[in-house]
Amino acid sequence: MINRRQIMQATLATGILSGMGVGGARAQTRSLVFDTKNYTELTKTIQTARGDRVVAYRFYKAIPYVSAPVDIAYQSLNISVPVSIDGKPVDSSASPILFSNSVGGYMPSSVAEATGVGGAPMRGLPPMGMQPPPQAAPLTGIGAEVQSGGNAMIAGGKRVSNADLALAAGMTVVEPGARGRTLTDAAGIYYGVAPAAIVDLKAAVKYVRFNKGRIPGDTDRIVSSGTSAGGALSALLGASGDSPLFAPYLEAIGAADASDAIFAVGSWCPITDLEHADMAYEWNWGTNPLSRGSAVDQNLSAQLKSGFAAYQSSLKLKGLGGFGPLTSANYADYLLKMYLQPAATYYMSKLSSEDRAAYLAKNPHIRWKSGKASFGWSDYISHVGARKKGLPAFDAFDLSAGENNLFGRDKTKARHFTAFSQKHVTGAPEIDADIPALLNLMNPMFFIGRPDASTAERWWIRVGTKDTDTSLSVVANLAAALEANKRKVNSAMYWDAGHGANEDADSFVRWMSMASTR
Template sequence: MERRAVKRRTVVIGIGAAAGVAAAGGIALTAQASGDKKDSATSSGALVFDKDDYTEVTETIADAAGTEHSVTYHFYKPRDYVTNPSDDKHQSLVVSVPVKIDGTAVDASRAPIVLANAVGAYMPSSVATATGVGQAALEMGSLGGGAGGMPSGMPSGMPSGMPGGSAPGGPGPGAGGTGAVNGMVNLAKLALVAGYVAVEPGTRGRSLTNSDGTYYGTAPAVIVDLKAAVRYVKSNKGRIPGDTDRIVSTGTSAGGAVSALLGASGDSEIYDKYLKEAGAADASDAVFATGAWCPITDLEHADGAYEWNWGTNVTQSTGKAVDQAVSKELQSQFAEYQAGLKLRGLNGYGALTARNYDDYLLKTYLQASATTYLAALSDADRETYLAKNTFITWSGGKATFTWEDYLAHVGARKKTTPAFDAFDLSAGENNEFGTGTTESRHFTAYSTKNDSTGLGAKRVASDIPELLKLMNPMYHLLEKHNPNRSKHWWIRLGTNDTDTSHVISANLAAAVDNLGDDLNHSFYWDQGHATNVDPGDFVKWVAKVTGYKK
């Protein structure tokens, strides 16, 4: 890797604890790790992007097909995207702009901007130490303990075996770090090698506490930070290279959830007070297109959806079925919720209910996914696969099977019950709704009523309903029909993903489809959580929906 520094302007910003701290491009990189607030907003020019303050970097990066390219790009090191960060280690972003690929000059002035978040498990992510593209780091080492001394759970499914400090979609093996990690790829690097501008924001997360033990990264911090990052980019139109009107958000797992939320909630006024407090730029936070891989969202209804999907399957940890009484109660709640959504399935399927959702998933997604997978195999490999998986009928170039056989094929489910709002407050999502010095809280009436810790109230806290609206894209899509939402959606997940219910992404897809938005949604056959097996198609999709031509 080759680096060439160009103009560096040192600017002193901040007051109080940050006074006198100098950093390139106007950012104080002395992280306020405790999360103690800075006294007030910095100077009005603090959010002005210095287009001449970059380091020129040349490195080898592989594209989605695995072909290596020499990419020269301008790397703009970390800078705050708000004037009053509670933690500028996390509330900062980096920008990478391609200028030459394989020796050919690239003009990225009107290229799409891919906003690649590194969120996972609703934990903090940071670019504070990044020296190049694709180095956004997910911080898993700061997990605290749960209620009763139990460790806070890993929600939102981090991919199995994902090392701490590497985000879903973060640096992986292979040339240039674009190789897959558990099937996921580095979208920031893929964007860059495709000639797009890559913006990587750090975000606060649920484990962060300040000096007096107050949690300051729980809901709605992560979505506030992503919105503030978008506002920073848009407020610097003409200074940040790339088309600020063509921002494409991406994320995986919890990152997929907040990417979907960012897309659904563009310019919603319910975030205004939080953005004002942080010192976000006075600009739009709407994004043009949204990419969401296995989004763990609609949390207040996720327990019921999970039991509807996986209720009869045994759990990985015990090899036994979960409490069927609890499972059936949650399934009943889901049926009522689903009926109230009044969603219609894709391709003229009709109303989606708990009674027909298995048929809908089979006909719309699962059998199509298996068909695509099997059709791509050689005749010999297909014959071998079908011999091992006799539940599939292969006829006329199409795969068919029953819902029951599909569930048996997937096998054990990952989570116990309730999967997201745990009775003992041990799920990571309980921590995501923590507040003050209280690490974890219930966010559903059912789990609050059945709390097993003896520590919580028997009624959902009064602030929870607002927090749920702030964190759920379905609120913005179905209740508000938000006119400033993203109008282009790319949604993916694996058929073997038991970190969530298939209903969650299918409902999200149906919601945007019913609103008339452009939708590209499919499943990866036999793939688990946090996988991405068609990144090349996504890169082409970005060019198509944004109308970008090199």
């Protein structure tokens, strides 16, 4: 049970609730009224699946979104408003608003040095030696809605920016900064650790909604996007709208008096559900070797796998497509049927017959019959190859993982946040008393279905099938929990893609437009 007093006691010393700026000086109180005249006129040529678009837009840079910032360098946002596209006037006042964060690794994210829209685009790169699938073909995947176009990864392996593409589609784009886990003040206090990043993003949403009618766009149709840790924060933002558990944090930094609920979420390869992530990782990738060829301790891996079985059972989730109850025993079959084989089928169906034959010759474990790909779980695991992370993947025994730093406190850089790692290192399983509340505040799974949280209506969730940064079950559980709570979920996996892949960004932007139409 989380209460206001626990939150206050747990975080006063970090600067999150102190009302003090970096270095100890009390932060200046700032106006939260958006200045419609303080912009620069810019022009950008943006590549889309349907050709280049020349976009003229108004760029509002580094706007503080709270009245009492702890660190204004991070608690500011940029806004880009299209004025014309290919010379034709654009009015984005009734369009959805893309709320695009660039957080990675739960690190700090600042917009202060950006020179225009899309300062930190997501990657859309194919694996080494692999050709991207052809353009203009619909992506299939479990929970996918009908889409009007295809793979939006720019040919030649160039970077992809959701912000650019949304602007080229005539939408207002908001790019918020946020504090992150590595920030320290002059006294050595960590002031960007959990839950600072999600508090900041909520405050930025509040700023946008508070300025309804001043910021162009429909503030009731805000669509968040992010990848990796940014994908986790995007999902958390969508799951926890207006939760009272964040109220004291938001009050302390002078957030605007408005809702922080959003309409829709785009989440790519989210690094989330951290308290169960080590268990899930070993269930998924426990037998995969490390990149240097050695295996992790299989005894410890088995212990974590056992914990995943108990956790998965406790969720009482049913798979999409009428699959039935999801357990650790049938989860591999579920992923094969609902995500992996459809992803491979889509990929291979878009190859020429010659390229497909060559691909199958290199991967004889994949069977191709009647236009469909099939393979077993063990063959898939071998196909992926080396795992990216050691054991434990997230709550490292030596406190070296970024997530250990995320749960730092005061002058302590990193802490254990699972009983498994705490017990392995100290012999006692008791983690610090404030950790459980912080874990809840950072986990979208905690908020889905809660009556005191407004969860976004529509969700777009993606991950690559060769992404070993976390377990594939993290994405699949998120999608299943949302659908169980009557949310509309469009979830799929990119075959042979790694971490951070965003291969259908144009389709996402079209989905934003269609999903937001009333």
